[in-house]
Amino acid sequence: MLDVDIRIALPEFSLHACFNAPNGITAICGPSGSGKTTLINALAGTVRPDQGHIRMDGAVFFCADSEICVPTEKRRIGYIFQDARLFPHMTVAQNLMVGRRFQHLPNDPALFHEIVQMLGIGSLLSRRPSRLSGGEKQRVAIGRALLAEPQLILADEPLSSLDAARKDEILPYFETLRDQKALPIVYVSHQPDELKRLANTTLTLDQGVLGQESN
Amino acid sequence: MSDWLSPAEAEAVWLSLKVAFWATLASLPFGIWVAWVLARKEFWGKSLLNGLVHMPLILPPVVTGYLLLMLFGTQGAIGRWLAEIGIVFAFSWTGAVLAAAIMAFPMLVRAIRLSIEAIDRRLEDAARTLGASPRQRFFIITLPLALPGVVTGSILAFAKALGEFGATITFVSNIPGETRTVPSAIYSFMQVPGGEDSALRLVLFAIAISMLALILSEWLAKRVAQVVEGR
Numbered sequence: 001m002l003d004v005d006i007r008i009a010l011p012e013f014s015l016h017a018c019f020n021a022p023n024g025i026t027a028i029c030g031p032s033g034s035g036k037t038t039l040i041n042a043l044a045g046t047v048r049p050d051q052g053h054i055r056m057d058g059a060v061f062f063c064a065d066s067e068i069c070v071p072t073e074k075r076r077i078g079y080i081f082q083d084a085r086l087f088p089h090m091t092v093a094q095n096l097m098v099g100r101r102f103q104h105l106p107n108d109p110a111l112f113h114e115i116v117q118m119l120g121i122g123s124l125l126s127r128r129p130s131r132l133s134g135g136e137k138q139r140v141a142i143g144r145a146l147l148a149e150p151q152l153i154l155a156d157e158p159l160s161s162l163d164a165a166r167k168d169e170i171l172p173y174f175e176t177l178r179d180q181k182a183l184p185i186v187y188v189s190h191q192p193d194e195l196k197r198l199a200n201t202t203l204t205l206d207q208g209v210l211g212q213e214s215n
Numbered sequence: 216m217s218d219w220l221s222p223a224e225a226e227a228v229w230l231s232l233k234v235a236f237w238a239t240l241a242s243l244p245f246g247i248w249v250a251w252v253l254a255r256k257e258f259w260g261k262s263l264l265n266g267l268v269h270m271p272l273i274l275p276p277v278v279t280g281y282l283l284l285m286l287f288g289t290q291g292a293i294g295r296w297l298a299e300i301g302i303v304f305a306f307s308w309t310g311a312v313l314a315a316a317i318m319a320f321p322m323l324v325r326a327i328r329l330s331i332e333a334i335d336r337r338l339e340d341a342a343r344t345l346g347a348s349p350r351q352r353f354f355i356i357t358l359p360l361a362l363p364g365v366v367t368g369s370i371l372a373f374a375k376a377l378g379e380f381g382a383t384i385t386f387v388s389n390i391p392g393e394t395r396t397v398p399s400a401i402y403s404f405m406q407v408p409g410g411e412d413s414a415l416r417l418v419l420f421a422i423a424i425s426m427l428a429l430i431l432s433e434w435l436a437k438r439v440a441q442v443v444e445g446r
Contacts, residue, residue: 044344046340046343072343072344073343073344073345073346073347073348074346076346077344078344078345079341079344081337081341083337085335085337085338085340085341087338087341087342087356088338088360088443088444088445089359089360089443089444089445091445098342098345098355099345099346101355102342102345102346102347102348102351102355103345103346127445128444128445128446129445130444130445130446131445144345145344145345148345148346154344
């Protein structure tokens with residue numbers, strides 16, 4: 001369970017986010033400029049809130065009162081970006097393993113096999129990112145995040161750079177992720193159809209104020 | 216090579232290659248670090264560091280050589296201290312390496328810096344979310360992606376070091392077999408009657424190696440970029 005209660009002063013308005021994200025997909029939607037990216041970056045650790053706390057299963061990511069702000073690389077998050085951001089000098093297999101390499105985690109062939117199967121990327125392993133389609137890149141990016149064994153997944157409009165056909169290709173993988181992995185997933189998007197299909201809970205951010213509606 | 220170069224000419228050629236090789240190799244780690252700092256860091260005194268790095272490009276080489284002599288000569292501020300632990304630059308081929316390294320440094324740093332600046336910083340951010348420490352981000356992401364610049368910079372620095380004359384002759388003089396590199400040898404041959412043929416042969420060598428370095432660096436940079444990006 002992710003437990004968030006933070007305030008961030010922005011030039012135009014002040015962002016106040018107070019919510020819990022249990023296992024499953026917690027969607028954050030809102031118009032552009034409403035502070036969605038700032039919020040998700042605060043969870044990732046690249047933006048430092050002014051007040052409040054962020055806790056993940058009892059571990060403190062951020063606490064203003066005790067001046068704790070765990071750096072991004074120590075939070076064990078899996079961040080899925082709008083653009084896949086695969087490392088161009090590595091093969092797909094190397095991209096998938098790089099998070100474990102960074103964190104000195106031992107190889108786990110069973111997990112590797114499971115995730116490669118789940119995402120259907122077995123035939124791409126020896127390719128370089130420049131030889132992948134947009135949808136393939138995003139599937140590999142999801143796999144790369146999962147293989148680092150994150151305790152929290154952050155997805156920032158992961159489908160918005162894909163066309164409709166590619167979206168339909170990726171959406172089922174997020175459903176699988178939601179249903180099979182016991183992980184909190186914070187999913188930012190402003191596509192109602194996407195959210196309707198994926199989200200367990202939808203939070204709407206408007207001018208820095210977070211409102212809740214359950215589906 | 217001895218078929219068409221006299222022993223004295225061949226000696227100058229080999230010495231030049233040795234000096235340029237060590238000048239490039241020795242300055243590479245520091246050059247990569249300076250390039251990275253200039254490309255990725257904001258700090259007080261950055262334009263001063265940038266100016267310092269590029270200074271040898273603009274200063275008269277004789278001034279650089281003079282400063283080196285002041286600093287690293289046997290009576291120099293640093294040289295006196297280094298001499299006590301057995302490191303001597305003055306009038307030695309290692310001094311020629313130092314002079315060549317400093318004169319070639321701007322080209323080395325510039326090529327690597329441009330290469331690092333061209334890397335999408337968001338890739339480094341992505342590495343961070345995957346748990347990469349600053350050191351891992353540098354060695355596993357940034358440096359491999361900057362490899363085309365490292366290769367180009369090294370080749371250009373090597374070619375520049377090969378041609379260094381002013382700072383070298385000022386700092387370590389023109390001693391056959393020790394500090395008489397190709398440019399110094401050309402200069403010497405031009406001073407003696409009957410040396411014109413030797414000078415011409417070395418001039419042709421200098422032109423050939425410079426041209427080769429330019430073509431090679433261009434080609435290699437493209438090739439390495441293709442390999443790095445997997446195209």
